[in-house]
Amino acid sequence: MTFEEKLKSCSAAEIWQEYCGFLDLSMEEYMGIQRRLLMEQIDLMSRCALGQRFFGGDPPRTLDEFRRRVPLTSFGDYADVLLTRREEMLPAKPVVWLRTTWEGGDFPAKYAPYTESMLDTYKHNMLGAVLLATSSGKGRFHVKPGSRILYSLAPMPYATGLFPDLIEPELRVRFLPSVREARKLSFGQQSRRGYKLALQQGMNMFFGMSSVLYGTTRNLEQMGHSSQESGSRLRSILGISPRMLWRLAAGRYRSRRDGKPLLPKDLFRLDGFVCIGTDSSRYKDELEAAWGVRPMELAGGTEPTCLGTETWSKNGLVFFPDACFYEFIPEQEMLRNLADPSYKPHTYLINELVAGQNYELVITVLRGGAFLRYRVGDVYRCLRLRNPQDGLELPQFEYVDRIPTVIDIAGFTRITEREIRKVIEMSCLPVADWFALKEYDDNGHSFLRLYVELRAGARQSPALSREIIREHLSVYFRYYDGDYKDLKRLLGIDPLEVTMLPTGTIARYEAASGQKLPRVGAPREAVLDLLHRPSAFTSGEGDAGCR
Template sequence: MKLSEKLKKRKYDEIWQEYCGFLDLDMDSYMLIQNRLMLEQVRLWSNSELGKSILGSKNPQTIEEFRSQIPLTTYNDYADLLLQKKNDILPEPPIVWIETTWEGGQHPVKVAPYTKGMLDTYRNNLISALIICTATERGVFDVKPTDKVLYGFAPLPYLTGLIPPSLNDAIGFEFLPPVKEAVKLSFSERNKKGFKLGLSKGIDFFFGMGSVAYYISQSVTSLGNGSSTGSQKSILNYSPLTILRIIRARIRCKKEGRSLKPKDLFRLKGFVCAGTDNDCYKDDLEDLWGIRPTELFAGTEPTCVGTETWNKNGLYFFPDACFYEFIPEQEMNKSLDDEEYQPYTVLMNEVVPGEKYELVISVFKGGAFVRYRVGDVYRCLGLSSREDHTNIPRFRYIDRIPTVIDIAGFTRITENSISKVIELSGLPVEDWVAAKEFSDKKRPFLHLYVEIVPETLMTQAIGKEILREHLEVYFKYVDNDYRDLKRILGIEPLEITIVRCGTFKEYQRKTGRKMRRVNPARYDISELLAVQNECHVTYRGGII
């Protein structure tokens, strides 16, 4: 029986138990599910050409052998085979191939195969998040087959493109605008069409990346600006009842001395946000919509693997999506500094509250990836929760691993990509480090600390604005997603600080160590800036 039929028959307890019953598990029951599904996956994966390419002659039979015999993997271990999209090399034949950005400037895309079992699990876990995001307490939720969903997703072949067909298969929501129409529209056109339909039909759910959801939400405020002729004319395109609703909302906002917000026009039942940097936008989104977003964790390689509850106090990982391992922070840093070092991992029943971990996943149901380093870092918040009445660990998403700078879920900037940008630009850069930082308004940006070749400073006037203009041209050329940060989200992603000549060498002489190029520790950057005051490079009789 489909979810829509169960909802019509008001089988709410049965629905909750089917989709949200994992919250009732204790740690032993959770690990039983993990181990059973992992053993099934090991057998499938080990017998495939893909598995044998990594295993060689090894043949693990137990979870312990699996963890000791199979090394931790990255996409480099799969690329040669997966990018060919050959179905016969996989543990199970895929139904669809999902695509995402790999690394700007070096590799254009990654692809991941999704089997029928994976798609079924993805759908069920997506529904779990959907139900939970409307819940006020355990077992109390508000989902109807007639609900309207604002279409804020990237279409297939991206992972979010699976959301409409997955939900339609189970419940038949109405998407605004309709999916067949939405995929043909530009980002801006889709937003305008979605809000116009929402004003006449209502919006019950909003799914989207935190950064994109924030940008989409800003377009609603234009309805509150009655001063412009264009704004006045646009309102005339709506029905009389909609116009009356807009006018009433404007009057109310004017009395309160504030601009119009989406919450003045819509009453969301559920708001789900995914992607990175959601913490930068959650407070603003709650203020705009009157409901705090529920965070969902999903990714191209791991599928849909975690959700917050109604209390929004941490993510819980679904036990049937992946087998989870965690690299402790200290081990992660060792392996990032030494590529030959193999860090040890702990399992879900071994994590420690307060500690940060890099996530490692093995995808169930015939998935391609095993012991795969996703590149995401989480902090364990606790092993249980009185508020949620749970007895399994919960986590908070921190960010990508230190060697990757992800801005608002759009970019994956690495040392390689920055080096290529600088090389292509031809700019006289002597040395540099890059860090992800945040503005006073909690917006992420890429901060590049640059030292210029001494000879150039004596012959050319090179300032940070010139550097930024030149480098942004090549960032956009190397990384299409970087270009979208400004084009779609209106974000200025690059800030540049020029340090004195000789600063990097003086830092290394004084500290005895070379700073990590990408996301060095904050104290390292502070010391770098302090050291530059002691640098005096003489060139042709002048100090620079």
């Protein structure tokens, strides 16, 4: 039966148990599933050339042996196979290949193969997430066929593009715009078309990247504000339906009565609100205030598939037991390894974690996936080991950020030392030294802060002001990085800020501290020390401080 047929013929309890029953697992039961599926994956990998690369002719026979013998891996360990799509070397035949950015890599993209079994698991877990997105408590959900879904996620071959293809055969829904139309449009065109259709027809669910949802919210608020001046003009332009026109009129009346702006919650009644992407936690409060519904967060990615979801309480992610086998590198181990790549960090299993600690995620993709003990580059905080209030005996997590050597801005672009060096080289600016951090504005939204030193003598040029350098580098970032360009085009933001340092500041700091300052992701305390140490700004260039 399809999911829609089950909605008609099965009880709510039966449907909940099938798709969300993993939330009732004990930790022992959860680990039992993890171990069983891992051993099945090891067996599949042992029969293929890619697996033999890691196993040799003697595959691991236990979990402990697997963790002891197989090294932690990165995409470079698979690049020769996956970039050329050598299916004969894989543990199972791929049905589809997905892609994402390879930050700091030799090629602009990474590719990940998805088997039929992986897609079945992905679909099953996504349907569970749909139930949870509309739930008000354990076992209580509101999913109805024919729902209108504003879909604001990147299309295929990106991982988020799988959602429509997997859901439509199972549940009759109306994507705004339709999948067929969306595939003829760019991501930006797709988003604008979806917003227009939602204003015309209404919508029941909203799926999207948190940063894009925030941009959409601002656009809808602006449309609502302009409509107060000319409601008839808005109707003629957008072809708005009588129902939506009524909501607009009622919202406009309340707005004037209460002296408050017209918000999306005045126009739409959402059954479910789902967000994904980095910095989601920083957008949730604003999105809830605007829409009247708190977004439910999903976690995943190209390599790990859909790996976790929040519950009806929307206060922490639970990882699906059948998507990946999970290991965790404690933050201090991760930082030690970044400082000394020869150091081999220890990993812990999901039943060995400490609440309140940050961990870098390591995955082995199950169901015929290609990745073994793979460092995704994502950092999660273990919020709690169990949640008695919701009846959960499993840990819950919060996404923190990418690892310190990668700067992720709004989920769109991932910037590394390599990209920044390339942009500075292309710009031909007289930059002597630099370092970069991810920082946040007063609203909690992320941006890239680039601290720059110019070469001796260049500081005297009036043409090289901080703003001129910022504009110059922004042009080259947009030219070199298409994802960075999308930040401006889709969200209306240019996330670069430049701070000028006196010539020689970084070198003097490193000499005084005896430590090399990382060019990307420097420790916050080191940066504060650098900026507040008076001796660091004594230079022959006559500079009194940073700007």
